[in-house]
Amino acid sequence: MVKRQVTFAEISPSEFFYRNRDLAGFSNPSRALYSATRELVENSLDACEQVSVLPDIFVSIIPKEIINEESDPRAYTLKIQDNGPGVDPDFIPYAFGRVFYGSKFKLIQARGMFGMGGTMSILYGQITTNRPVTIVSATGDGTAYKFEMMLDIRQNAPIILKKEKIPAEGISGTSIEITLQGDYFRAASKIQEYFRQTAIVTPYANIVFIDAFGRHFFYERVTKSMPVPPRVTRPHPHGIDVEALRRLLEDNSETTLGKFMFKTFHRVGENTSRKFLEYAGLKDTINPKSLTNLQIVSLVDALHRYNDFLKPDASCLSPIGKEILEAGIKKEIQPEYMVTSIRPPSAYSGFPFIVEVCVAYGGKFLPSGLSLLRFANRIPLLYDEGSDVSWKIIQQDIDWKYYNIRPETPIGIITHVCSTKVPYKTVGKEYLADRPELERELKNAIRDALRQLKIYLSRKGSIAMVERKMNIYGKYLPLIANFVTDLSGFNKLPNYHILLKNKIIDQDDQEDDSEVTENEIKVKEYSDLSENNKEVNKKGEGQTAIEDFS
Amino acid sequence: MKDKLPSKTSANTRKEETLKLLQELAINIYNKMDKGLFPDIVFPSRSVGNLIYDKKMQQYILGPNSVKRSSQNIKHIRPFTNIIWLAFFVNKLLRQGKTSTLRDVYYSGQAFNIVFKDQPESDDIIVDLETVFSRPRESFSIYPEERSAIFGDMTIEYTVPGYEGKRLNLSSHPDGYLIGPSLSTAEMIETSAEMVIAVEKGGLFTRFVEEKVHEKYKAIIVDTAGQPPRSTRFMLKRLNQEMNLPVYILTDGDVYGEHIAMVIVSGSANAAHLRDLTVPTAKWIGVWGSDIVKYKLPGIPLTEHDYKRIHELKKDPRYVKGRWRKELDVFLTIKKKSELEAFAKYGLTTIVDKYLPDKLEQAKSF
Numbered sequence: 014m015v016k017r018q019v020t021f022a023e024i025s026p027s028e029f030f031y032r033n034r035d036l037a038g039f040s041n042p043s044r045a046l047y048s049a050t051r052e053l054v055e056n057s058l059d060a061c062e063q064v065s066v067l068p069d070i071f072v073s074i075i076p077k078e079i080i081n082e083e084s085d086p087r088a089y090t091l092k093i094q095d096n097g098p099g100v101d102p103d104f105i106p107y108a109f110g111r112v113f114y115g116s117k118f119k120l121i122q123a124r125g126m127f128g129m130g131g132t133m134s135i136l137y138g139q140i141t142t143n144r145p146v147t148i149v150s151a152t153g154d155g156t157a158y159k160f161e162m163m164l165d166i167r168q169n170a171p172i173i174l175k176k177e178k179i180p181a182e183g184i185s186g187t188s189i190e191i192t193l194q195g196d197y198f199r200a201a202s203k204i205q206e207y208f209r210q211t212a213i214v215t216p217y218a219n220i221v222f223i224d225a226f227g228r229h230f231f232y233e234r235v236t237k238s239m240p241v242p243p244r245v246t247r248p249h250p251h252g253i254d255v256e257a258l259r260r261l262l263e264d265n266s267e268t269t270l271g272k273f274m275f276k277t278f279h280r281v282g283e284n285t286s287r288k289f290l291e292y293a294g295l296k297d298t299i300n301p302k303s304l305t306n307l308q309i310v311s312l313v314d315a316l317h318r319y320n321d322f323l324k325p326d327a328s329c330l331s332p333i334g335k336e337i338l339e340a341g342i343k344k345e346i347q348p349e350y351m352v353t354s355i356r357p358p359s360a361y362s363g364f365p366f367i368v369e370v371c372v373a374y375g376g377k378f379l380p381s382g383l384s385l386l387r388f389a390n391r392i393p394l395l396y397d398e399g400s401d402v403s404w405k406i407i408q409q410d411i412d413w414k415y416y417n418i419r420p421e422t423p424i425g426i427i428t429h430v431c432s433t434k435v436p437y438k439t440v441g442k443e444y445l446a447d448r449p450e451l452e453r454e455l456k457n458a459i460r461d462a463l464r465q466l467k468i469y470l471s472r473k474g475s476i477a478m479v480e481r482k483m484n485i486y487g488k489y490l491p492l493i494a495n496f497v498t499d500l501s502g503f504n505k506l507p508n509y510h511i512l513l514k515n516k517i518i519d520q521d522d523q524e525d526d527s528e529v530t531e532n533e534i535k536v537k538e539y540s541d542l543s544e545n546n547k548e549v550n551k552k553g554e555g556q557t558a559i560e561d562f563s
Numbered sequence: 564m565k566d567k568l569p570s571k572t573s574a575n576t577r578k579e580e581t582l583k584l585l586q587e588l589a590i591n592i593y594n595k596m597d598k599g600l601f602p603d604i605v606f607p608s609r610s611v612g613n614l615i616y617d618k619k620m621q622q623y624i625l626g627p628n629s630v631k632r633s634s635q636n637i638k639h640i641r642p643f644t645n646i647i648w649l650a651f652f653v654n655k656l657l658r659q660g661k662t663s664t665l666r667d668v669y670y671s672g673q674a675f676n677i678v679f680k681d682q683p684e685s686d687d688i689i690v691d692l693e694t695v696f697s698r699p700r701e702s703f704s705i706y707p708e709e710r711s712a713i714f715g716d717m718t719i720e721y722t723v724p725g726y727e728g729k730r731l732n733l734s735s736h737p738d739g740y741l742i743g744p745s746l747s748t749a750e751m752i753e754t755s756a757e758m759v760i761a762v763e764k765g766g767l768f769t770r771f772v773e774e775k776v777h778e779k780y781k782a783i784i785v786d787t788a789g790q791p792p793r794s795t796r797f798m799l800k801r802l803n804q805e806m807n808l809p810v811y812i813l814t815d816g817d818v819y820g821e822h823i824a825m826v827i828v829s830g831s832a833n834a835a836h837l838r839d840l841t842v843p844t845a846k847w848i849g850v851w852g853s854d855i856v857k858y859k860l861p862g863i864p865l866t867e868h869d870y871k872r873i874h875e876l877k878k879d880p881r882y883v884k885g886r887w888r889k890e891l892d893v894f895l896t897i898k899k900k901s902e903l904e905a906f907a908k909y910g911l912t913t914i915v916d917k918y919l920p921d922k923l924e925q926a927k928s929f
Contacts, residue, residue: 481637482637485637486640489634490640492644493592493596493643494593496648496650497589497596497602498589498593499651500586500588500647500650500654507597508596509597511599512600512601
């Protein structure tokens, strides 16, 4: 019997993602092209917004070899260029060449969560085409640096092939060009949809996209106001775990636990700190570094259980806001009517979030039926709609009939959730988990918007109803007048024109107490909208028709 | 020869009455419109819930619920206009002495911007007009396509244009005469007949003429062609009332035959809004379920349909007792039905020579 040797080897984060690239949305050439595009575009938008620069983004996807009619999947050159603040040349190799080196590994609302997407795209390009990435960045001091580099996956470190200083005439921004294997033929519709939806939530950006077929897409800036940029915030006690607490303790320079508490945590002041430590049974004077592992665990436990911390403050968040959101929707969807509902800030597990919902109705572009557009931290979520909490709500929890919305009514539901930590279910950033707090806020926002839409629809309905009634009266009353004149033997028509001038129809029609025969049930033609609207006898004629007829 | 009884409802009088009713309706609506009011019409509801069996009249009638069809109601204005147009249209028909089929009505509206979705819609409007005036469509000169026939010694006098005053004896043509608009509106002048025998089938009708039943039994023979159309029921009613003739009904020995007889006697639920279509004294003389046993007629096993129909009819108040109930139960017991033609087993003339006299004799006692 041969004794098998078990070997253990450390793997770097790069290696980990190389082996598990499905997790990050790089499972096949079509999906990878889409993911790389969006990760890089999102990095650019984040960069611009953090310094409040109106984004100008240029994107192109060009087949690498145009010589022979190679079919997909094949190598593409993906280029993204922005007018953001640029990256300091000293940081460039690590910012783009090492997984987890992003500037985002802290608590702030941002499109990307771990600074991983950009590097993943480069990594994917490298493993499929073995070509270096080209990065040009200028910070506005008149010079730009051009890097050509590859990644050492095992070491999780950049390999700089070329570094070059070039003049940049005072502009700033970053351009990144990678070569990767992709399938634009299959990815085209998703990528175009991605840009269209991105344009909805960033109407303050100019985005130019040139696709592999040479088509130019231009999403034009329609507003110059940008949302207030998000701010970095300290962690809330409810959102902390053992590992995070241990790191916070390691980085800490305070000498007492009490001070550590109120310096480190969001919503914890001296008072709260003291009361909490009493609750946790720890002295506020002990040195935080002296905490044992067991004490750290019980401290985290107490942090989660203690209910008197104030809720996380949402002022660090950056919601899109009604004006900007509606400007984007108006630009890209052109609905007949839209209404926005923005919920007050809420929190789950110590992470603040804000829900914004816009319901759009009618217009040229909305298809018949329900369309759901989901956004989280201003990213369009295009995949796995059916697993998303918003989908669950509109499918299961909304009583559409109550809002007078029929299955074929063209309705667009646009949901946006912003948070310091969006509760995605997977690393792929495609759908939101059904956290009860989030579900409640989404539901309330959708219902609130629908209530307002209902008012609009019923007003619109009653105006249409009046017009329709008048048309119908105008069609039938003259016929009746003619027939009865002939039949009765009178020689002039009755003065029925008064009936066509009556302004009675605004009121809700009253149910008459006569039965409806099968015959009348068959006459469905006008019954749809007038379901609850029967005629009111304007002059209040008291006589029942039975007396009248006898 | 029996002379015509003094009749309060001769064809011409009925026509005059109808015209007057139509005009009154029109004047009423005209006046309302002239005053700036939305006109409406109220008439009894024909919904199932408003259907009542009247024991005294021995027929279904409509209950107290009524329907108000108002031109102010968007849902009603179209059918309202349609009724008014129909009143206008039949007024023209009656005045010009013309007739129209149900199908004709469906198309005729188009000339006046009245477009019916389909014929059932125009048929419905016709029933509405019947209900408004409690008069059958025949009194508005509207006739269905199906026709049944009559034969026997009776003289009639036409009232239709071009034939006014012209007389005809209904025994002049051995195939019988169609009970169509001109016969329906004709005056009954005189007859030597002493009874009316209504038979369900054309075949038997022909046999009866061949075997001279009209002479042997002094009878007028009517072919109901299955469930008799209203014009035929109206004709039977007039023969019974105006000429004072008893009516005997001969049908197949099955549940459908029994119900044909019942409709002649007490009308159908579909015509609960109408009177003058029933002959309460008419007698169903066969073929009964018990005759199948008694005459050892060749039987056909009952089908699912037959059972279903029998159980339906057992719930009808008209079938709760007497001969009607008894024969339903016999069908259930013997699990068989039989046709009039089954008598051919004993020779073609047996039904006339033996069965008919037996049954007529028997009829005297019930």
